[in-house]
Amino acid sequence: MGESSFFRRISEQPVSRRTLLAGSLGAAAAAGLAACSSAGGSSSAGSNIKFWDMVWGTGNTYTAKAKSIAGSYTPTGKNRGITYQSVPWANWYQTFTSAAASKTTPAVSTGAAFLPFAFLESGAVAPADDLVSKLDKAGKNDFLPGLLDAMKTSKGYAAVPWSLDLRVLWYRESILEKAGADVPTDWDSFIAAGTKLKKIGVTGLGMAGSSTTTDAQHTVAALLINNGGGLFAEDESVDCVTERNIETLDFLNECVKKGIIYAGAAAYTSTNLATSWTNGSVGMGFNQTGLDKTFPKAQQTDVKVASPLTGPHGDKGTVYYINPLMMFTTTPSQSSSEAFVEWYLDHIHEFWQAGVETDLPVKKSITDLAVIKGDPNLVKSVNEWQPLGKTIGAKAPAAFASLNTVDGGSASATFVQQIIQGQQSSKQILETLQTSLEAAIKKG
Known part of the structure; x- marks a missing residue:
């Protein structure tokens, strides 16, 4: 997305995440970043890592479900809990670039499809290679054809996929x-x-x-x-x-x-x-x-x-546009970032089961769910269209x-x-x- 363009989400309306609207950075921060919730058992908010999440799918109902999912996260071992923040699409480019410049980016975030590639190149995003290795070892690397490969760069995996905006x-x-x-x-x-x-x-x-x-x-x-x-x-x-x-x-x-x-x-x-x-x-x-x-x-x-x-x-x-989960180098604990993302990927199926996500799932285990299998349009999209998809850098x-x-x-x-x-x-x-x-x- 170019610096002069901005995204909009309409509450309760399953509209394109790439619909644009001009808006002010101050309004974006006030409207979105104030919506926080803490998760992670007995961890205090100050010791938690931050998770920023864009307003996807059905808008307010999606965000409510995302906060609920994130709120159920309980860290293991020395890993930290998380603090959830909903981030609006309005002025998203400035929100992220300003945070990167001031080194106030979150530990983990969803975001626009190509943002992690720019941030990996600048050093603001941590490669996801260790996380991918953990998913491999745990038998959880069941991403649909080509999606994880599309995240791979000469510097490593820029992020991992979590949903797919497919045409x-x-x-x-x-x-x-x-x-x-x-x-x-x-x-x-x-x-x-x-x-x-x-x-x-x-x-x-x-x-x-x-x-x-x-x-x-x-x-x-x-x-x-x-x-x-x-x-x-x-x-x-x-x-x-x-x-x-x-x-x-x-x-x-x-x-x-x-x-x-x-x-x-x-x-x-x-x-x-x-x-x-x-x-x-x-x-x-x-x-x-x-x-x-x-x-x-x-x-x-x-x-x-x-x-x-x-x-x-x-x-x-x-x-297609692969919606990413990226991990920033500003995290106080990389192991905590990876532990949360691995856990979150295990729970994103709940978005489709609740009917609050309008993009395609990226994992085969989710496409095998009854809610997907029972929808002929989604089945055709997964089986016939997804394997043919490419980014705009085709x-x-x-x-x-x-x-x-x-x-x-x-x-x-x-x-x-x-x-x-x-x-x-x-x-x-x-x-x-x-x-x-x-x-x-x-x-x-």
């Missing part, structure tokens, strides 16, 4: 039937289905491209990866202007010209898009795995996950620090708005993005 293709079954359209399986059939939806006044590819949301950025990233492309090379350098990327933008331009993408989507907020989904004016689109839960109960069975699309060269893929073997600088920043927002507006060539748009991303990374 999948959704469709409204009744609306496709009304249009006489088949569920698409590749890009050509997607255009065919979108064209039929347009004829009945329905948008075929729902997107929100305003500066207050990163929804459209995720859709474009998913399609770039679907075509074997991406914005970075294997060596982590910016590499936007490639044949595969041009081809992907040409596909999106065709969607714009045929009215499959709504022309006004460049100014759409996440609320606009959510309304369009529920009122039936959007028939297909990429979204989080909890999209169906945002619909009224009577409509939820009509909202379904499609199988992954096959790109023009036979590629399949999508974008071609690199793992995520890296620069992604934290450019993710969701102004350059990416301008990029998707230019695509939706359809007034420039694909190559021109990518050349502009290349220059902007290089400048953002150089600035740091």
